[in-house]
Amino acid sequence: MIDSSADDWSFATAREPARFGAGERDDVPGVEHAMTAGGTLCGLPEDQVTRYRHLFAPRDPLACPQCRRQAAAAPAEPSAQERLHDLVLAAAPGTARDDLLAGLAKGAKVGLWLHGPSAALARHYAELDTLTEGVGPVAEAFDAATTIGLARVEDGSWRFLVVLPDDGGRPLVARGRHETG
């Protein structure tokens, strides 16, 4: 179980450069811009731009220089581990929560993280019968909500289930032993 690369893992090293979709101004084809929520990074409004399904490639010679500069200056994006860690901080204190936080800080694998109808998620992804700690509140949360968020984390012999209520309520943490062999 010794994984030397895991020693180097941290939230900081796991951050990735921000990525953007690509777009082209309708009346000036041949220059690709980086797309953000309401238009391009360099300030063109949405209604003047066609969005492409591929990502903005800053090194592409056709890339808009201003979008290239702004994309390079954009803050790096946190890993799934870091984002989930920040959410789980709001969970009720307890051993499972603390172990999960420690695991995420070391790069524990986030195997699944999704959102959808509670009943379907409980049936297909929660695997409630494999949990040994915290299963009661988690099952209640699935029953009580129409839609819900769910994450699964594997850390050594533990498999964690995190339930993220839509209503802003505290995340719930449950876990069970990982079956091996």
Ligand SMILES: [Zn+2]
């Ligand atoms: Zn641009």
